[in-house]
Each structure stands twice: as structure tokens, then as C-alpha cells.
Amino acid sequence: MRWAPAIVALWAMPALSQDVSENDMAAAMAFAVNNSTLILYHEMGHLFVGELGLPVLGKNEDAADSLAAVLLLDENADWSDAVLRDSAEGWYLSPFNGDSVPGDWAFMDEHSLDKQRAFFFVCMMVGNNQEYYGELATEYGMDADRQEKCKYIYQQAHDSWTQLLDPHALSDENLASGEIEVVYDDPGEFAEYAEALMADSFLEYAAGVVTENYAIPRNLTFRAMQCGVSNAYYNPGDAQITFCYEYTKHLADLYLSAFATGSGGGGEYTGDESTDETESNQ
Numbered sequence: 001m002r003w004a005p006a007i008v009a010l011w012a013m014p015a016l017s018q019d020v021s022e023n024d025m026a027a028a029m030a031f032a033v034n035n036s037t038l039i040l041y042h043e044m045g046h047l048f049v050g051e052l053g054l055p056v057l058g059k060n061e062d063a064a065d066s067l068a069a070v071l072l073l074d075e076n077a078d079w080s081d082a083v084l085r086d087s088a089e090g091w092y093l094s095p096f097n098g099d100s101v102p103g104d105w106a107f108m109d110e111h112s113l114d115k116q117r118a119f120f121f122v123c124m125m126v127g128n129n130q131e132y133y134g135e136l137a138t139e140y141g142m143d144a145d146r147q148e149k150c151k152y153i154y155q156q157a158h159d160s161w162t163q164l165l166d167p168h169a170l171s172d173e174n175l176a177s178g179e180i181e182v183v184y185d186d187p188g189e190f191a192e193y194a195e196a197l198m199a200d201s202f203l204e205y206a207a208g209v210v211t212e213n214y215a216i217p218r219n220l221t222f223r224a225m226q227c228g229v230s231n232a233y234y235n236p237g238d239a240q241i242t243f244c245y246e247y248t249k250h251l252a253d254l255y256l257s258a259f260a261t262g263s264g265g266g267g268e269y270t271g272d273e274s275t276d277e278t279e280s281n282q
């Protein structure tokens with residue numbers, strides 16, 4: 001559920017050039033909002049499990065990623081397509097992949113390594129629609145055989161979640177007894193990131209996905225706030241998903257360090273990491 005925020009902050013803050021162009025900043029912000037959306041859907045995965053009492057086989061974190069992918073692919077819209085593509089790239093660009101981190105702390109975390117997560121989301125995309133996502137999967141080094149296997153992986157994830165969530169669908173016999181309050185706390189120095197999230201109806205849309213479709217048993221809060229660290233989490237004790245503005249800034253910085261003109265980045269993937277890294281994830 002929780003990331004490793006302090007270490008993220010130490011590692012991923014790039015040395016940005018002084019003059020980030022407006023175009024670069026706009027692209028970085030779009031990338032950051034898209035990646036933030038996927039993180040929020042991941043936390044919604046934890047929330048569904050916690051609030052509806054769903055069983056989870058395997059790692060909680062993989063289950064949350066799996067539900068995030070299923071929900072976003074079900075949206076089947078331009079925005080959800082962009083969220084998934086940018087997020088796969090975000091995981092790919094992340095420095096937390098074991099090979100680039102001193103020590104092996106990354107292996108102790110319950111999350112799969114970030115590069116594995118990139119391949120997982122690409123696998124879900126191509127498993128959902130080979131015709132549309134085949135080219136992307138090939139860019140990530142997935143051969144035809146692997147892409148074919150992803151069909152099964154996606155289908156199984158989709159069917160499992162549908163089966164688990166269906167009994168909780170809203171109906172005349174199954175009414176919600178809770179609502180979701182959406183709160184954007186004072187962003188302080190993170191105002192531009194908060195504005196980008198609000199302009200995207202970041203929390204509102206996600207809250208609607210829950211309340212318009214499922215009978216949640218109690219009142220919940222989706223809150224964006226300053227946390228002092230780059231983090232996002234669902235806490236059943238607070239009946240809340242917390243999303244830290246710092247996380248969106250971190251994601252924008254990640255983009256700028258990789259792609260902004262003159263920032264000395266160059267994190268574009270080459271696709272040569274191949275498919276082995278997905279094995280342990282599937």
C-alpha cells in the first residue's frame with residue numbers, strides 16, 4: 001500500500017536545467033497527471049478490497065495494479081489510453097529497478113519492481129486489445145508469443161475482478177450506505193500541480209467510478225494534500241485515500257529529467273530489456 005517515499009525523494013529528484021520550456025512543462029504536467037491517475041486507481045484497488053471485503057490471492061500490490069488496469073481498460077477512452085501508456089512509461093523510467101539502486105531494499109518492498117510493473121501494464125493493454133496495443137508491446141520487447149499469453153492474463157484478471165465486484169454492484173436491492181467526499185487541501189508550494197489535478201477532475205472522477213457503480217458500506221474521503229513526502233495510500237482506519245501533491249511533482253520531475261530539452265536526461269526505453277522481467281509478475 002505504501003511506497004518508499006523518502007528514498008524516492010532522494011533518488012529521483014533530477015538536476016533540472018534552469019529554463020524548462022513551456023512546452024516541456026506542459027508535457028511533464030500531462031504525464032504527471034496521467035501517472036497520478038493510475039496511482040489513484042491502484043489505491044482504489046486497495047480500497048475495493050478493504051471496503052468490500054474482497055479476497056486477494058497473491059500479493060496485495062499486484063492485485064491493486066491488476067484492478068487499476070482492468071478498470072482503466074474498461075473505460076476504453078482516449079484519456080484512459082493516455083493514462084495507461086504514460087504510466088507504463090513512468091514505471092519504466094523509474095529508477096527503482098534493482099539494478100540501479102544501491103543495496104537490495106527494493107526487493108524487500110511488497111511492490112513488484114517498477115520495470116516489472118511497466119511490463120505488467122503493457123501486458124494488460126495488449127491482452128485487452130492486441131490490434132491496438134500490439135505495436136506498443138513490441139516496442140517494449142514483447143514477442144508474439146508473449147503477447148498471446150497476455151490475452152489470457154488480461155482475461156483472467158478481468159473475469160476474476162468482475163466476479164468479485166458484481167455482488168457489490170449498485171441496484172435497487174443493493175443500495176450504498178456511504179458516499180465519498182472529495183477534498184483538495186491547501187497545496188502551498190505545489191499549487192501548479194494541484195491546479196492541474198483539479199482541472200482534470202482527478203479525485204472527483206475516480207470517486208464517481210466507485211459511488212456510481214458500487215454499494216460502498218460507509219462514508220469515505222478522497223483527499224489530495226501536502227504530506228512532506230511523495231506518497232499515496234489507502235488507510236482503512238481513516239476511511240480515506242490520501243494522494244500527496246508531492247507525488248505529482250515527483251512524476252513531473254521524472255519526465256523532465258528524462259525528456260526535457262537540455263536536461264541531460266535520455267531515459268527513453270530501448271525495448272531490449274525483453275520479456276523475462278514479466279515472468280515473476282505473472
Ligand SMILES: [Zn+2]
Binds near residue numbers: 001064
Ligand atoms: Zn499499493
